[in-house]
Amino acid sequence: MAPLPRPVEGPDSEYGLLKEVLLASPRNLSIVPCNRVSEDALEKGQSSCSVTASRQHRDLVETLMAAGVRVRTVQPVADLPDLAFTRDTSLMTPWGLIGLRPGLAHRRGEVDAVLDTARAAGMPILGRVERGSVEGGDICLLRPGHLVIGVSEERTTTEGARALGSFFEREGWKVTLVPIDPDLLHLDTHFCLADRDVALACVEKLDPTFVAMIRDLGIEIVPVNADEIASLGCNVLSLGRRRIISTGSAPRVDQAVRARGFEVLTVPLGEFTQCGGGVHCLTMPLRRQSATL
Numbered sequence: 001m002a003p004l005p006r007p008v009e010g011p012d013s014e015y016g017l018l019k020e021v022l023l024a025s026p027r028n029l030s031i032v033p034c035n036r037v038s039e040d041a042l043e044k045g046q047s048s049c050s051v052t053a054s055r056q057h058r059d060l061v062e063t064l065m066a067a068g069v070r071v072r073t074v075q076p077v078a079d080l081p082d083l084a085f086t087r088d089t090s091l092m093t094p095w096g097l098i099g100l101r102p103g104l105a106h107r108r109g110e111v112d113a114v115l116d117t118a119r120a121a122g123m124p125i126l127g128r129v130e131r132g133s134v135e136g137g138d139i140c141l142l143r144p145g146h147l148v149i150g151v152s153e154e155r156t157t158t159e160g161a162r163a164l165g166s167f168f169e170r171e172g173w174k175v176t177l178v179p180i181d182p183d184l185l186h187l188d189t190h191f192c193l194a195d196r197d198v199a200l201a202c203v204e205k206l207d208p209t210f211v212a213m214i215r216d217l218g219i220e221i222v223p224v225n226a227d228e229i230a231s232l233g234c235n236v237l238s239l240g241r242r243r244i245i246s247t248g249s250a251p252r253v254d255q256a257v258r259a260r261g262f263e264v265l266t267v268p269l270g271e272f273t274q275c276g277g278g279v280h281c282l283t284m285p286l287r288r289q290s291a292t293l
C-alpha cells in the first residue's frame with residue numbers, strides 16, 4: 001500500500017515544537033467517581049467549582065498562547081463531565097485525526113463532540129477505533145516511528161491498542177504495548193516525556209521491561225514518587241525546545257527538570273487534578289514540528 005499523505009503537521013512525537021493544541025470547555029466539569037484520585041476526592045468531601053475551573057482553564061489557555069501555541073476549543077456539551085480531558089478522546093497523527101474509544105460509557109460521547117469540531121474546522125480525519133477501548137492518556141509517541149500504548153485492560157484493552165496500532169503499523173511504525181496498573185488510570189499519570197531524551201517517570205510502578213527499553217534508548221528518567229503521581233505531578237506537556245507545562249503540584253519534580261536545563265511553566269489546575277487529570281490530559285496536540293527535522 002502506498003504511504004499515506006501527510007496533510008498537516010500532525011505530531012510524530014511528544015516533544016517536537018508544539019504549534020497547535022485542542023482543549024475543551026470545562027463548563028460541565030464534575031468529579032466523576034471513576035478513578036482512584038477522583039474517588040478519594042469525593043470521599044474527602046471535595047466538590048467542583050465551575051468558576052475556579054474556568055479560571056484555571058483560562059490560565060492554561062493563556063500560558064499556551066504566550067508560548068506561541070494556537071489553541072482550539074471544543075464547546076461544552078451537557079452530560080459530558082470529563083470532556084475537558086481532550087487527550088483521551090482522539091489522537092492527531094501525521095496522517096490525520098483518529099477518534100479513540102474510551103473505556104467508560106460516560107466518556108464515549110466526547111469522541112463525537114471532538115470529531116464534529118475537527119470536521120467543522122476542516123481537519124483531516126483518518127479514522128476511528130471501532131474495537132476494544134483505547135484512551136489517549138495511554139498513548140505515547142515515543143519517537144517518530146515508535147508508538148507506545150499502555151494497556152490496563154480497563155481504560156485501554158489489548159484489542160483497542162491493536163486497533164489503534166494498526167494505523168501506525170501500516171505506515172511502518174513499531175508499536176509497543178506496555179502493561180500498566182489499572183489503579184494508576186493511564187500511562188501518562190506515571191510516564192511522560194519532557195523531551196527526546198528526558199522522561200518523568202515513577203519507575204517502581206512501571207513494567208521493568210519498559211523501563212529497560214527507555215534506558216536503552218538513552219532516555220534519562222527524572223524520578224517521580226507515588227504521592228507526586230497522585231497529585232498529577234508527572235502529567236506534563238512538552239512544548240518542545242526544552243520547555244514543559246506542569247500543574248506545579250510536585251515542586252521537587254519541577255525543580256529536578258529545571259536542573260536539567262528546562263523551562264518549567266506552572267499552571268495550578270486543582271479543579272482538574274481532583275478529577276484525576278493534569279496538563280497532559282487536558283491537551284491534545286494538533287500540530288507539532290516533526291521531531292525528524
Ligand SMILES: NC(=O)NCCC[C@H](N)C(=O)O
Pocket residue numbers: 032034035038082085087088107136137138185186188189275276277278280281
Ligand atoms: N489522560 C488522563 O489521565 N486523563 C484523565 C481523565 C480523568 C477522568 N475523570 C477519567 O477518569 O476518565
